[in-house]
Amino acid sequence: MPAPVAPLRRSLTSHVEREDEPRQRPLDFRLIARLVRHTKPYARLRNGLLLTVLLRSFQLPALTWVVAAVINGPVRERDMQGVLNGAILFALLALFTQVVMHFRQRWALELGESVVGDLRNALFAKLQRMPMSWYHGTKVGRVISRMTSDMEDLRSGVQEVLFVTLVQAGQMLVAGAAMLYYDWTLFLIVLGLAPVIWFINRRFHRRLSSALRNMRESFSRVTSTLAEAVVGIRVTQAFVRQEENSRGFAELAEDHSRYNTVVLRTHGLFLPLLELNSQVFLAILLLVGGLRVLSSPDSASAAPPAGSVVEGFSAERLPPKVAGRASDVGDLIGFFFMAGLFFSPISVIGNQYNQAMTAMAGAERLFSLLDQEPAWSDPPDARPLVHLAGAVEFQNVTFEYVPGRPVLHDISFSVRPGESIALVGHTGSGKTSIINLVSKFYLPTQGRVLIDGQDVLSIDTTSLHHKLGIVLQQNFLFSGTVADNVRMGRPGATEAAIREVFERLRCEELLKSLPLGLDTPVGERGGSLSLGQRQLICFARALIADPRILILDEATSSIDSATEAQLQAALRVLIAGRTSFIVAHRLSTIRDADVVLVLEDGRIIERGTHPELLASGGRYADLYRRFAAAGQSTVPGG
Template sequence: MTDRAFASSTAAASLTVRRADDREEEFHPLEMRLISRLLAYTRPYRAKRDWLLLLVFLRSLQLPGLTWLTAAVITGPVERRDMAGVAWCTLGFAALALSTQLVMHFRQRLALELGEAVVHDLRRDLFAHLVRLPMSFFNHTRLGRIISRMTSDVENVRVGVQEVLFVSIVQLGQMLVAAAFMIWYDAALFVVVLLLVPSLWAINKHFHRKLSRSLRAVQESFSRVTATLAESVNGIRVTQGFVRQETNAEIFSSLVADHSQYNMAVTREQGTFLPLLDLNSQLCYAALLLVGGYRVLVTGGAELADVVAFLFMANLFFSPITVLGNQYNQALTAMAGAERVFRLLDTRPDWQDSAEAGELPPIEGRVEFQNVCFGYDPQRPVLRGIHFTAGPGETVALVGHTGSGKTSITNLIARFYQPTSGRILVDGHDLAEVTSPSLRRQIGIVLQQNFLFSGTILDNIRFGKPQAGDAEVVEAVRSLDCLDLFEALPQGLQTQVGERGTGLSLGQRQLVCFARAMLADPRILILDEATSSVDTITEARVQQALSTLLKGRTSFVVAHRLSTIRHADQVLTLSDGRIIDRRHRPTIGDDTSRGRK
């Protein structure tokens, strides 16, 4: 098989998997529950919304008013050859036209402000909800999908609020006012307009479902493109390391091609839908000319002036139909975006703190596992019957082969997950009966792959204790005996680091995370392979500080290095989710042999 054929087959397989992963529930566009929920976001801005509705109402009256005034001038002063009357009507027309532009200006301004406010609140709620979801959600949800909800889907909602909603109200209002004038001028002739309704209904029904499906496919395909892009950027080292650039480019190209095809499908459907609406209106207008002329010239059932005024209003009645057709497409896009955003907002976590959960008081650090079982997938347990006790201030080393359950134990201590069965107690308090924030405020965590945020080194250390002053941060770094390493940088602790800590060496990033934990001063400390990426020289400098950090704190250390676990009070050896050996103050030889096994 050639490289290109392999890439194509890989792309096809990848696309199949991703489409299966990205499958969503059926979307029901323009449901009132969805519209009312979106409109609920305008309630905090009731005054602005009400002023906007007033301007929309005025705007829907103004264009028919201008048309009526034009018809009135022709059938009035012009017919009577009254130049003074024409002049006065012209002044009135100019004043009304000026007011029309002023109303349009303030309507657009308020609509933009209201849309921005709604989008701000929607993004705020979405982010606040996301950061409270448990780890299991992020294990099963692709990053690109989350980004797509927060960006493109919310932007579609913005368009819906700022443009579609109020433009549609203006156009519908204009049609209603024009219809009222048409009935006033010639009610019999208006019957011809009513014949337009069945054909409009048929056209809308035919394209409604097709456009809904196509627009939803566009958004889902964009979500896949975003997800793949995010994965490619995050995994660029792997891509280049395994020379996968061309293969991954093929996969991405296939996704982009799919997205383009869905966009083209929407364009084709709109290219048929909108002209059909316009053709329908023009044919109806032609029928009005024929019937109106017949009533004036043959039956004498209508006055010429009334028919002319009627046709003016008919033009004002038909022109919004095409506009509304285009707005309808945008409304479907906005509602599809809102549906996806609200579906994410409605995502219920696998578990959450019970309503009766109380605050965990200040603890000494006694941790007990009582016959704990756990599995990320309930059908595949990773911990079975875990039972141990760590006294206050003790250091517990967790050793074992990869996948034995070491990190799962620390995840349960931090309550990132709930045990399937059994109990975990801290100072006698069942973790199922305390709030997660009150527990985590007393826990410090240092991981092998630590995350640093964009900002200064100082800000990243202060992340462990936001209220800490600069002097307190410096003291935490000094206690680790690594202040000189950071002061040697161009701006010292004020040195800017990029996303994920770019600009710092791996060892420097780990030291920042050690300092972060030191500053937080937790009662329980979790070190998950925390020194595995630190070189021997750097490790020698942090070992003494690490001993100081561990002193007086209950610590759980996941590591393979003997230097990290040799001072542990307990060593628990795990295999296949079970504790197969436990030792207190082990000898170096025993510890080494067990850990390697």
């Protein structure tokens, strides 16, 4: 019986809660202030933009004031010259308004691009510095989501939401001041709108916040699954998992669609409520303002028709006309024009609310990653390695990837400069953990790792890595040419130096077989080359760096026997004079090592040279004799 979908969705929801801790307010002014600080390098552009925002706040009310003034003055007095002058003034002001609007939008786009570009570079630099432990616990799709969707949400927040909201808020303030001048009593009625808007915002604030967080997390799961599916497509097709993977992805896509629908429905209810509230208040203003005009002394001079609303009122019973009271039709028209400018930004700001919540969610996640401290970092007094002889010593080292679950137990050994040490053991025995500690990708939980007598804690990591050469089983190549990938070991290497490295590896035939030689594109992850060709390029990359400590992590396990024979002589040249740590399957490589360490369950159970271990008749001898008798050249588990 197939498992129900609900448990899967519950687990996805719990993942959202874990990822979102600690939860922050959607409109967090600390985040907004931090974004504003990122505009400091572009202060001139930002200040010019703020000036255009200020001008835009006054321009539409000014245009409206001109129209109201013309109606209330020249039009009412039938002054054609005054109407013409008012029309010319309106046209000039409207032209200036469009010019300001152009620069407001243009400078906002430029400022947003600059800020987002800086943040993207800072995020990439942060990712380059994060330790291996962080990558082991973080999905690729989530990293991509921070760099793409979250960054784009932030761009929208800087370019549009922030400055559009400032313009609209400024327009409301100017229009409110004008309304206060026209009639402060009617303006008090407008102020009655504030508690209603506050209540609506508060009610929808939490609903939108939760919905947007869930939507962003569901999108991260979709991108993460997509990235894994593309990288692992060979395994998927080999095990005929297309339909199962598609069903799993469909459930994630349905989750994302469901969360997105909740956001749209909530937002679709939020905006109409804001507009309805504004329209109700305009109706109230129309009723009260109309009664006030009809009840004014000017209106009372003409006898009201029988049965009218103002019948029975006389001029003596009405308060005198004072400044700030719309007691005639012209003032009422001006007040309503300004009321329209006051209420219209409410729906615009409400429309920006959804984007603001999304931008806040993106900013929160982005800054959370930028602020995340690595599991460890070099102390301020870390010393760079000027010269490295290559002596390595482990002193009672215990190491844990997960607290409470050690993978190495009290490991101690020493390697003299220039010695090669082979690490042998079944999968999970601790071989890779040892080379991770030598490389300072991790730090020991207990004990010390010494290089040339110095604790790795006190050594500058960058200077150490400059003197390391690493060849991994995965033989990872970057997009670019063969020469580009070899230069990863020494960026300034000339083409002649690269060719010399291939000659030392005795791989000249490799270059001849490639259509463009060193300029041959390797494709994404080296997909256009054979497995052996990719591995040879990785060897060349390590050799050109001229490292003092060399790490070969099952570097020849993917090489066929013919290619291996070609590499053995080159490996001897590469290893000669260098301290080498070799995690190897090949017996031929192990036989040449100065010291062999046999590991089991994170402990060293045997150590010695190849002849010594064979003579002792222990675990290593059993493995060697069994596979040598079977005519195989590899030790199981390496």
